[in-house]
Each structure stands twice: as structure tokens, then as C-alpha cells.
Amino acid sequence: MTNNNASTAEMQNPERHSSVAPGEIAIGVVIGRASEHFDFFVFGIACVLVFPSVFFPFVSNLEGMLYGFAIFSMAFVARPFGTALFMNIQRRWGRSVKLTTSLFLLGTATAGIAFLPGYNTLGGASIFLLAMFRVLQGFALGGSWDGLPSLLVLNAPKAKRSWYAMIGQLGAPIGFLIANLLFLYLINSVSSEDFQAWAWRYPFFVAFAINVVALFARLRLVLTEEYTQALEESELEPISTREMLDKQGPNIFLGAFAALASYALFHIVTIFPLSWILLGESQLIGKVLVVQVFGACIGIVATILSGVIADRIGKRTTVSLMAVLIGIFALFAPMLMGGTPAMQDAFILIGFALLGISYGQASGTVTANFERRFRYAGAALTSDLAWLFGAAFAPLIALGLSVHFGLMAVSLYLISGALCTLLALRINKHLEAAD
Template sequence: MDTPAGHSPLAPGEIAVGVVIGRASEYFDFFVFGIACVLVFPSVFFPFVDQLQGMLYAFGIFPLAFIARPFGTALFMTIQRHWGRSTKLTAALFLLGTATAGIAFLPSYASLGGWSIALLAFFRVLQGLALGGSWDGLPSLLSLNAPPRRRNWFAMLGQLGAPIGFLLANALFLYLTLSVDSEDFLSWAWRYPFFVAFAINVVALFARLRLVLTHEYTLALEESDLEPISTREMIRKQGRNILLGGFAALASYALFHIVTIYPLSWIVAQGSQGIDQVLTVQMFGAVAGILGTIASGLVADRIGKRTTLGLMAVVIGVLSLFAPLLMGGSALQQDLCIVAGFLLLGLSYGQASGTVTANFERRFRYTGAALTSDFAWLIGAAFAPLVALGLSIEFGLWAVSGYLLSGVACTLLALRINRRIGNNH
């Protein structure tokens, strides 16, 4: 993209910093909630059932954020059209931080009864609305500003926030479980990660506003026709592409929470390893995920994004056949499965963003990318922890393999349809 005379170009590296910081902060919030669904919420909010049933109840609240997310996108796109990008981003991240910190102040079920569960669900919905509104267009702008032969490398940077956010959330919970006894952890220490999430959001907000409010950023968005479009118009004119984008990376999104959240719940339910051991192994897994995400950019620049996504979907299918044997085996086998799963997640999820963005007319790409991401999360990842844990307890680990294989089939079919659409154009 050419920059008008008299204006400084917006360097891809500068955009990349904003993308990584922004995404890592959002993922940190969500991973703190996901880990708490296993380690905290069953005892604090669902003490009237056993631990396993408590995890299933907590995982029932977990998807509410993903259900609310498309509505958040629609709401905050309206705010942006009327009051601008900075107002939208500030309001969305303030809401996200406030909802997350609000969870930290929640009384337990023993103190407030069923209202504590209702408030937990309410704050979870607010998290989803806020995350939908936090879309700043930076990934789209980064892709358009990146050198043509390195666009997949730069596209990877937005996805890098996921393993980084998980590493930070996991490390904080590990530190707390090692520092205090279980009684103190469930009484007050579990609240600290949610306070930290608020602080991280404040830092991320200023880092992103510093870029979003620049004149160069505004010019770059205007030149690229990256503008907020009403959701109604998007669905009417680009509904097929949004749906196709939601399914194109389904294998990656299905794998996402099955690798990050589900193993902890399964191992805790089975009692096959200590919590500290699992959290430690998951930190090594997060590092493997970071390396895999970086590698995905190199691979995709050589063979193409869609080919990479299709190839990784096949590998996910292969892993799903071995995963039951590993997760049902010894502690070492479980650890191997977790680390291998994270590595594959990085390779796959690293290119899961913007798979069908080229299908959108230029003016629809800003809102289209946001809604496509919303529906990909909703279809592929929102219910994964609940479904995976429920299936594995009721039918065995092989049922989880079937769940993953269905995601693989959807991805391969969507990529095939997308290729035909591309050929027709």
C-alpha cells in the first residue's frame, strides 16, 4: 500500500507490536477463566455437587462469552461509526477489564447462594461482549502493509498472543498453587489472576491507543477501505463468506481448548497427576505452542496459508487417533500428548486467521474479519471443554477423537469449497 506524500508510512513491525500485546492481553483474560473453571469454580461456586459435576457446570458457563461475542462486535461497530475507533476500543477494553475484575470480587456460593452463579454468568457474558468490541483492525492492516511474500509470517503474529497469554495465565496459577495451601488458594488467592488481568488490560489499552490514535493509522485504514459495516449488511451481502470462514479453520479452533483447557480437567478428574505437575507441563507446552506458531509463518510463506491449514488439519486427524492412548496412559504419556498437542496447535492455529479474507470485497474486510473470527470461535471452540469432558467421561477418550475428526472434516470441506470459489473468480 502506498502512503500519501507528506505522511510517514506505518511500519509492519510497529503494527505487529500492537497486535501481539493486544491479543496476549485478551487471551490472558480468557485463559484465567478457563483454568479457574477446573481449579476454582467447582469448589467456590458449585460446592453442592462433586468436583467432576462442578467442572461440567463451570464449562457450561464458559461458552457464554463466545455466544455474546458476535453481539459485542455488532454493538461496538455501531459505537465506532458514531464516536470513533478510540472510543470503541477504550470502552471495550474497560468493559473487559471491569468484567474480569468483577469476577475477582464475587462472593462464593456459601455466602450468596445461587446469585453468585448468576453473577459469574453475567460477568462472563460481559467478557464476550467486550472481546467482540476489542477488534481494532490491526491484523487486517498488518496483512495489507506486510511485504507480499511475507504476509503469512506477519499474519502469524496476531495468533502468537494465544500461547503467550496461556503461558502467563498458567504460570500465575502455578505460582499461587505453590505459594499457598489449598484452603487459602480457594479462599482468596484465586482472585489475584483476575486482578492481574485488569492491570494487563490497562497496559494493553495504552499500547494500542498509542498506535490507533496516530494520523498514519487513520490514513492507512481509510486508504484500505477498512471501515465498520453494519452487521445486518455484512450478513446480507457476505454471509456465505462469514460462514465459510467460520468452518475453514474449525479443526484448529476445536483443537484449541482441547489442548489448553481440557487436559487439565481430565487429569484432575482422574487424579493421575498433581495439579502442580500438570501446570508445569502445560508451561512447556505453551513454549512449544509459541515455537509452532512462529514456524507456521515460515511454512505458510513457502506453501501457502490454505495448504498449510489443510495439511495441519490432516495431522490433527492423525493426532486424534493417538491421543486417547496417550491421555489414558502414564503421566509421561499424558505429558507427551500435551506438549505435542501444543506444538501442533501452534502450527495450525498460527495460520487460522484470515483464511478466506480475500473472498471479501475490500470494504467488508474490517468487519468481515471480526465476524468470521467470532463465528469460528463460537462454532469450533466455545463448547469444546464441555463436550470433550462430557464425552470422555460418558463414552471414553475415543469419543473426543470423533469430535476432533468432525472438525477436521469440516475444515477440509470448507477449504475445498473456498478453492472452488477462488477458481470461479
């Protein structure tokens, strides 16, 4: 009798659509997010291993990395503007035009980098074109938001929504794993001269191919009648950015800062160690990439585990607890990264474990605050700002300050992110209590 009542309650729940299979949505979500993150990680790794010698040979290796990281950050600055532009395209011409255009732009920009001659051939124009392609990547990524993560959570069983929420986050460690494996293979397969001359371009070609596959996988979902109906029933509408900021501005910024601990840790664990170790010449770069491959695997397991933990103790409690642990981890960052190769490896592996659990539940921490019709655009813009505030400048700030003032700069950066998360979650709790 109890089961029948529960079934009736679920059928009456307007947020649940039995016609949509969460498993099918999950496949599209993972493919889409993994392809996007692969693009960005390929660029980030290239900023350390390739760009200093190819595009900035006129400065020191350190300065070349810092210039590369500055260009790396441009995509995150451009991303909110891309979201605004492509939301307008979707309102006028539909979801398929928006998604096709954005992913075509992303693939074109990525392929453009693959074909781009270096500084010794084009001079300063090569740097300008690299920056332009990077900005286009950011614009395109802002337009690639398809609403599938939101639809996935809305159609998931209520008791397992945190589990389904982490599925979209799996794309980050998977994308990083593939990018690292590819660079590791190239470094072990060709000479350092050949790698710098031409082999580094192959990951960008692969990124273009993956984008094509991801495009068709996602279009197959979002253009079918049942998914279109489910999106409409869930009121996942492309609201204009101006209206979003006007009516939901506090919730957007609160959501971005609630995720800041995870996003601050993101590039500190994935990109920064590579640059720091390469500059200090404390380990062979191939060995570091192997450690990061294991770290990515730990991150995948930890992300999956985050869904189990959050379903038991709650999403907000999980994110808060991880912010505290990230703050504690930050205190040991100078000792670990400034220590032996084994200690540096420990920093990477422990960092990935924390990142997986934290990042796995970072999205949608305060999504419930949005009115239903604002969730689609609100989730996209909140994610854009979280990346911008937390991750965009992390490699640039961490490396630049650490070289001049010591590794305590990394600690302060991570602690500031953890404090922002705890404060935002505290404010959100009070707002919900007031309502």
C-alpha cells in the same frame, strides 16, 4: 534494473502503505491479543481448579467443572453480539470510544469476578453474577477488535504476509503461558486452603491491570493520524453486521469453518487435559501446569514457524496439511490421555506443536474472498464464529462425553473439526477457480 521495477510495482500497489511500519503494528497486535487471551485462559483454568468448590460446592467435582465450562462458553455466544454492538458504536462515535468502552467493560467484568463472593456467601446469586460477568467479557471482547491484524497484513511485504499474519496469533500461546505461570506460582506458594479461599482471585486482578496497559498501548497506535489514514486508505470500515451477513454471509461462514480444525484443538489441548487429569488424579496439578508451560513455549515456537512454512508452501496448503495431521493426532487421543502420566504429557506437548502451526495460519484463510471494504468487519465476525463453532463448547463436550462414553469422544470432536476445515477449503478453492 529488476530491483527498481519491483520497487515501482510495490509503490503502485494500493494495498501497501510505506508510511506505516509493520513492526510498530505488530507490537500493538501482540499486546492486545495476549491480554485478551490471558483473560479467557484465567477463567478457563479457574473453571477446573477453583469454581467447582467456590461456586458449585453442592454438586460433585465433575458436575462443578461442567457447570463452569457451560458458563465459560457463554462469552463465545455473546461475542458476535458484542461485535455487532461495538461496530455500531464505532460508526457513531469513533474508534477510540469503541476501544475504550470495550476494554473498560472487559476489565470491569474481570475485576467483578475477582471480588465476587462464593456460593457459601451469596448462594445462587453468586452463580448468576459469575455468568453475567462472563457474558460481559464476551460482549467486551467482541468490541475490542481494532483492525490492527488486518492492517498489519495489508502493509506487510507480499512475500511475507503469512509471516505477519501469524503475529496476531502469538497472543494465544503467550496469554496461556502467563496464565499458567501465575496459577503455578500461586499453587506452589500458598496452601490449598488459602488458594481456594483467596489466592485464586489474584489472576483476575492481574488481568484487569494487563487490560489497562493493553488499552493505552493500542490507543497509542489507532488514534495517531498516520494509522487513521492507513486504516481509511485500506477501507477498513465498521460495516453493520446485517449488511455483512447480507452481502458476505457465505464468505463469513466459509472462513469460520476453514479455521475449525485449529479452534477445535484449541481448548482440547489447553483446558481439557487439566480437567481430565484432575478428575482421574493421575498426576499432581502442579506438574500438569509445568507441562502446560512447556507446551505453551512449544506453541509459541510453532506459531512463529507457521509463518515460515506458509510463506513457502502457501497458507491454504499449510492449513489443509495441519487439518490432516490433527485428524491423525485425534486417533491417538484415547491412548495418550487414557495412558500413563508420560503419555498424557505427550498429548499436551504434541498437541501444542500442532496447534501452534495450525492456529498460526488459521486467521484470514479466506479473507481474500471479501471485498476490501468488508475485510475489517468480516475478519472480526469470522473470528467470532470460528471461536463459537470450534472452541466455545470444546471443554464441556469433551469432558462430559468422555466421562460417560470414553475418550473416543475427543477423537470424534477433533476429526469433525478437521473434516470441516478440509471441506471449507475445498469449497473455497472451487469458488476462486470459478471466479
